[in-house]
Amino acid sequence: MNTKELGEKYIxxxxxxxxxxxxxxxxxxETPNVIFHSLPGEPLVGIDGHKQHVADFRxxxxxxxxxxxxxxxxxxxxxxxGKCRMRLTEQLPGMPPPTGKEISGALLFFCRTKKDKVVxxxxxxxxxx
Amino acid sequence: MNIKDxxxxxxxxxxxxxxxxxFTALEKLEDPNVIYHCPPLPDGVGFESxxxxxxxxxxxxxxxxxxxxxxxxxxxxxxxxYKSSGMYLREVPGMPPPGKKYTTDYLCLFRVKNxxxxxxxxxxxxxxxx
Numbered sequence: 001m002n003t004k005e006l007g008e009k010y011i012x013x014x015x016x017x018x019x020x021x022x023x024x025x026x027x028x029x030e031t032p033n034v035i036f037h038s039l040p041g042e043p044l045v046g047i048d049g050h051k052q053h054v055a056d057f058r059x060x061x062x063x064x065x066x067x068x069x070x071x072x073x074x075x076x077x078x079x080x081x082g083k084c085r086m087r088l089t090e091q092l093p094g095m096p097p098p099t100g101k102e103i104s105g106a107l108l109f110f111c112r113t114k115k116d117k118v119v120x121x122x123x124x125x126x127x128x129x
Numbered sequence: 130m131n132i133k134d135x136x137x138x139x140x141x142x143x144x145x146x147x148x149x150x151x152f153t154a155l156e157k158l159e160d161p162n163v164i165y166h167c168p169p170l171p172d173g174v175g176f177e178s179x180x181x182x183x184x185x186x187x188x189x190x191x192x193x194x195x196x197x198x199x200x201x202x203x204x205x206x207x208x209x210x211y212k213s214s215g216m217y218l219r220e221v222p223g224m225p226p227p228g229k230k231y232t233t234d235y236l237c238l239f240r241v242k243n244x245x246x247x248x249x250x251x252x253x254x255x256x257x258x259x
Contacts, residue, residue: 077208
């Protein structure tokens with residue numbers, strides 16, 4: 001797969017996980033020992049930690065909408081940006097208070113791949129509320 | 130020049146621009162039509178727009194400390210982390226209140242073409258310290 005195909009597959013997996021709760025979609029594109037640097041916090045190590053993180057955060061989201069976009073890639077790397085909108089129903093670490101109002105966010109991912117799987121991800125998100 | 134060398138030159142050029150107001154090195158590294166994507170702000174287009182933004186920010190922020198770090202890269206694509214702290218001197222819409230110290234954490238991706246930076250995506254968080 002070229003980097004664009006890998007990027008599109010990663011977008012598919014993220015969409016499946018966040019929109020449908022199908023966190024096992026990450027098995028299709030991430031290695032078991034994937035490292036997930038969600039700046040500025042400590043990295044998550046392992047696909048199970050990533051799945052749990054998504055599952056935990058989904059519980060506090062209502063009306064989630066996502067617009068991911070492949071930015072470009074080269075060699076082992078590709079970038080993805082995304083816009084999202086949701087309402088928060090619970091307080092989450094690093095997130096604004098759950099006021100019930102819709103908030104919008106911008107996300108950025110930079111992924112390193114090996115043998116057609118994502119092995120390391122750097123990501124960050126900012127929210128307007 | 131490999132991509133890490135380019136990234137390190139960019140870091141030095143940014144520091145020179147922000148700390149000393151000297152844009153000579155930065156102008157050599159950026160395409161005249163470079164695009165900066167930094168949501169929720171509208172895209173910044175062109176080196177002159179970037180220069181104007183830095184010059185204006187230099188007038189608004191005191192005690193600015195910046196730290197860039199090369200994360201990784203290949204070919205014409207690289208990533209940096211960017212941390213900063215400072216204090217706004219006057220009211221700026223969407224920015225921390227004047228007199229309050231803030232910190233930022235950003236992830237930045239850069240695309241290079243023909244030895245010049247042509248596109249950048251930045252995203253991050255800003256925290257106001259009590």
